[in-house]
Amino acid sequence: MVFERLKANATALYFNLALCVFLLSYVLGPSAKLTNTIFYALIALPGALFLLKAPGRGLVKEPLVIGWLVFLAWFLLPAMIAGSWQFYKHILYTLLFVLVVAALTDPQLFRRQQFVRAQFWMLCGYIYVSAFYSWSSGHYLPGNRLALLPARLDNVVYTSAWLVSALGLGMPSWVRGKRWIEGVAAVLLALVAVAFVLQTRTALVGGAFLLCLWLLYGVRHKPRLTARVLLAGAVVGAAALAIIYQQSWWHSLWARGDSYRGEILRIMLGEWQNCGWLLGCGTGFHTTALLAGSMPIMHPHNIFVALGVYAGAPALVLFVAVMAATLVYAWRFRDAWGVFLACSLVMLNFDGSLIIGNPDELWPLVLLPAAMVLGRALQAPNGRHRQTDKTLGQLA
Template sequence: MPSSKALNNVYYALVLAPALFLLRGADWRWLAASPVWRAAMTLLCWLTVSGFWSADFTLRDWLGEAKSLPYVAVYLAVLACASARRPGTFEKWLRAAVLAAVLATVYSAAMFYAHAPWPARLQFATAVYNANEAATMNGTALLALLFHLLPASPERWRRVAWVACAGVLLGGIALTGSRTPLVATLVCIGLGLVLRRQWRLLAVFGVGMALIGGLLVDGDAARQAVGRGDSYRFAIWQNYAVRIAEAPWLGEGLLTDETTRVTPAGPAAESITFLHPHNVYLATGLYGGLPALAMLLVMSALALRQGWRGAARGEPVWLLVLLFALLCMLTDGDRLLNAPRAIWFYFWLPIGVLIAQEAAARLGPATAHRTE
């Protein structure tokens, strides 16, 4: 991924500006047929408005944050319309995204371990340098590969290549030392095999996990690859839970100072500053109070329901990707409303696809093409 500023410019040129000319009233009405879309827009609007009651409110700062609302809304709209009306093009871009994750993992590992001792915690040599975000994006790409791209590949050589790519992505997740994305990935892979009734593969997967568990117990290098010290998550969450309890109905607003300090146990320990809650649910409650948290849970439940319908048709991929994101958001992340960031890939991507599926199911695929 390019730098943050360059990424914003790419988004303006390739997505936002064209969408303002191409999206019509019929398109927005088609999207409004989806309860997931309506729930998402309600949540994002509430978070945007919450900036007005922030203690540090200024109009300039609020406008800087408020522009994220049309960013995310247009991204979801374009994503939903493209996946419904141009499935072939959407598939090509999905394959490109997965391959980009594979190449970024290989490149980053080569560059990082050329200077760092093995098995130090892998840091990606891209704009997504945060290990947790990189692991979460890799997990999203891995699930899309295993349960969407791989089953759709008719040629044997392509299936072999995809399996090799899956190994790279899984290895990248493990080398980051990010425990929640790794566990969530393995849980979702197992669930996906159950949903697809691939019992033999599930048995092989279980044996493989048992062997890996044995290596983690007996092997120092393997244990170091995924083992880290205290991340102070519980202390961080306790601080933010107290702040939410002090302003439960409106929250502190989107412009609040979201930093907190945690003092480790020990006589000479110095306090550590953390920049955000490391939990999307707590962050949402901090900004918009319990109503915002309830909106997030309702939207997630509606999206999971639509994902389950797809799983019942033998297409569990977007259910799995969304479930994976919801699990990872328990231990990392903060803002749902933002300029292009990793969360657009691992959370808003499955939301957008499920919006398209729900709108097409309610109005029929012909409506999607007729409003093009």
């Protein structure tokens, strides 16, 4: 019994470290190749070996695991039609990541305040260090949009989305620990990073979503304090807006309109309809339509539409069902990873592609929080959902 317990603890410790190294590679690694190699060598291969043992066989007792299996099994059909062996590997990689994180890591570690705070400050530091370097080297001027970041996490939209989701995950820790200065500093630095440094309106939508959640929580539990904070925030916000209203970067932030998102949505829905609602256009599809007569469309810029275009309506329906079930689990457990997931899904309505593939930015934005919630579900005895403790879900 003691040996088995020590063996389980050693397994969890290994995969905890492997997952942390994997996440760090996004901000410290120079390329996608390193991140992919870390996943294959440290997570996928060892995880597959462990899951082939007893823990893996017992996972199918959890309904949410079955949902993931059915969702990913549907992609076997598009892979078969396309004759792409590479896509079979992508399906396997996605499944392994979700199951390894859910079943082989310690869920409590990734809910501790040390981790959730470190995740936010790691991303925040990455953005500001990159910005200061770009400004000092003359690559970009302050006020100009930082278009590209130096490490594996180079896409400014996904970076800002991860930052905002991490803010939602960390806020309960700051509130519960009465770390008011750190919490306010996190909000202000995230706002400046999103609006001034990266200038990504997608993340502003995510911030607005978080603000609505916080206000709903505050009105329900502490209405008077919430009213005072809201009034103070409105005054400070109005003063800040009066200062920056005539700044060129502020006008540039809004001058891009919807960045053709409406036209992209119309085109991709039309392509999906032409290919057929049931099976979509296939995993290797690329539209020939051009924006403004000259700009190619690289992907649908919507995680939900991407599923329909590449894999058909069943893939979209199954994904929505799995995500909805995951959010219900998170609500019952009062798990703030559900806030992280919901915030990510809101933002990926405007920037997102197919979630099945090699490790990319969608993995920490969607697969990671979904797997964390699944891990909490696997901890519940006899399959019954219970709130094991008041972790970070106070604002869920």
